[in-house]
Amino acid sequence: MKFYAFIPFLLVSTVLLASCQEEQVRETVKPSLDIPQVEQQAKPPLATVQTTTHSIALTFNGLADDQTMTALLDALKRAKITATFFVPGMQAAENPELIETILDYGHSVQNNTLNLVAPDALSYEEAYREIYLADQVLRERFALEPKYVRSKSGDSTEPFELAAAQLKQRVVTSTINPKDRMMQSAEEMLAYIDRFVSRGAIIELNTYLNPEIIPLIDLLAERIDERGYAFTSLEELEDTSYVTGNPVASNGLVIQTNDADVSPNVIRQFKTDEREVSLTFDDWAGEEQTLQLLDLLDRYDVKATFFLITKGVEQNPQLARLILERGHEIASHSYNHQVVTEMTADELQQDVVRSDKILTTALQQKPLNYFRPAQGIMNDEQARNITATGVDYIMLYDIASWDWNMEIEPEEVYDRIMTAVEPGSIITMHLLDESHTLDVLPNVIETLQRDGYAIQPISTMLEKEGAVDDSERDE
Numbered sequence: 001m002k003f004y005a006f007i008p009f010l011l012v013s014t015v016l017l018a019s020c021q022e023e024q025v026r027e028t029v030k031p032s033l034d035i036p037q038v039e040q041q042a043k044p045p046l047a048t049v050q051t052t053t054h055s056i057a058l059t060f061n062g063l064a065d066d067q068t069m070t071a072l073l074d075a076l077k078r079a080k081i082t083a084t085f086f087v088p089g090m091q092a093a094e095n096p097e098l099i100e101t102i103l104d105y106g107h108s109v110q111n112n113t114l115n116l117v118a119p120d121a122l123s124y125e126e127a128y129r130e131i132y133l134a135d136q137v138l139r140e141r142f143a144l145e146p147k148y149v150r151s152k153s154g155d156s157t158e159p160f161e162l163a164a165a166q167l168k169q170r171v172v173t174s175t176i177n178p179k180d181r182m183m184q185s186a187e188e189m190l191a192y193i194d195r196f197v198s199r200g201a202i203i204e205l206n207t208y209l210n211p212e213i214i215p216l217i218d219l220l221a222e223r224i225d226e227r228g229y230a231f232t233s234l235e236e237l238e239d240t241s242y243v244t245g246n247p248v249a250s251n252g253l254v255i256q257t258n259d260a261d262v263s264p265n266v267i268r269q270f271k272t273d274e275r276e277v278s279l280t281f282d283d284w285a286g287e288e289q290t291l292q293l294l295d296l297l298d299r300y301d302v303k304a305t306f307f308l309i310t311k312g313v314e315q316n317p318q319l320a321r322l323i324l325e326r327g328h329e330i331a332s333h334s335y336n337h338q339v340v341t342e343m344t345a346d347e348l349q350q351d352v353v354r355s356d357k358i359l360t361t362a363l364q365q366k367p368l369n370y371f372r373p374a375q376g377i378m379n380d381e382q383a384r385n386i387t388a389t390g391v392d393y394i395m396l397y398d399i400a401s402w403d404w405n406m407e408i409e410p411e412e413v414y415d416r417i418m419t420a421v422e423p424g425s426i427i428t429m430h431l432l433d434e435s436h437t438l439d440v441l442p443n444v445i446e447t448l449q450r451d452g453y454a455i456q457p458i459s460t461m462l463e464k465e466g467a468v469d470d471s472e473r474d475e
Helices: 066-079 089-094 096-104 124-142 158-166 186-196 213-226 234-239 287-299 310-315 317-325 345-363 380-388 410-418 437-450 458-464
Strands: 002-004 015-019 022-026 032-034 055-061 084-087 108-111 202-206 230-232 266-271 276-283 305-308 329-332 393-395 426-431 454-456 466-469
Touching: 032 124, 055 234, 066 096, 066 213, 084 089, 084 096, 089 096, 089 124, 096 108, 096 124, 108 124, 108 234, 124 158, 186 213, 202 213, 230 234, 266 426, 266 458, 276 437, 276 458, 287 317, 287 426, 287 437, 305 310, 305 317, 310 317, 310 345, 317 329, 317 345, 329 345, 329 458, 345 380, 380 393, 410 437, 426 437, 437 454, 454 458
Parallel strands: 055 084, 055 202, 055 230, 084 108, 266 393, 276 305, 276 426, 276 454, 305 329
Antiparallel strands: 002 032, 015 022, 266 466
16 A cells, blocks of 8 residues: 655655746655555554653653744753643754754654644554654654654544554553643643642643743642652653563453352451451552552551552553552452442443453553452352452451441541451551541551551461451351
8 A cells, every 4th residue: 555745855745946046846756655554553652651760751742933932941940840832743854953953952852743634533553654754854854753642632443543554653642731731820730730730640631832931840849849759851751661661461361251169268257366457448549549558567667458449540640550569458348349249240340340350451460360349248149259350258247337428427437447347357548538537547556556566468368367258257
């Protein structure tokens, strides 16, 4: 299959040569462009970088006028921010001095397609042409080898991703897009970014739409520094990723309609006379709340088991990996946190299998092969459905702290735990952006340790002790 296109350098329509009173027109060359058949499978768009370093990437689409670009580059220099600019090939060919200036300022330059196009209506062949010809400009004029490509809108499609893959590039979208085309103020965009920022985040802005991005830079630099993050180029950020690219085996859970012969292991409490308990945390929160909880657990040298909502993990996988790296263990708390008694058997099994795969991808290793149903609600039928997928243990609890309930006082949360705790208890608390957890947890841990309780992860308790399942528990 062939397309006919201008060589990118000579591409800029026609080149007019002035000589005295007479203009001469240099003819453009139209070589054929071979569009290869699809051989390389595309990776999913890069929306966030899976890293546990405290770094983020600031990226820009397009090129504004020289005055705006100078102001933007000066603002970035003043803020000591290194950014990545996605540059359209046509604009790069028309204004090479500006590209050289961006590079001289220490920023990186990547592919923004030839004509700064949205991908929605592009066929595979059209997408390939847009990416390939922009590559040619960046390679031949600036000796750059683009690694990433982004569309005008920051969106992606399968043809766009396949075209990029054949050119050994990866489509980049973003973690945070404040949609500066809506003409918000710098303060409004800062509030939006601040709300969603996390390590490995890719922030997407446009150079040419909203002049408020200039004052935003100073505000953003100050706020990001306050939160302990460092800006880096997208290329450098991906170099810190813990993802090796090698296949990682999950627990191998599968959809299994025949659950008649399965025997669920439903654990509410451990059998032990020793003064030891397990501390568990359900759900999902943003990075700031998660870090505060992890720091608190470190302070008391406590290791816990986290049952995570995998929809949140899917959006911020590196935060799950950080929990693991801090010495805690991780298992599934479902994808949508839907009560399992309200789901069909197929919906439930799909949720369980999907969650296991998401956790494996996020952690780059197998999670614990446990499952905790939302709100701890379940009956025998759902227990069989879950176990039939290959889950080893359904982990419930004997102490519900109610730390999520902001209508009660922290003292009530503390009392609910301490009046019910006994050897072998499984205490459930919550990882949520709004809860009593951080207020109550220090007193809970200090009291348990003072009373001689060892706080153990679930896996340690399973190895050391037996367990009380639903059939043995007194009503």
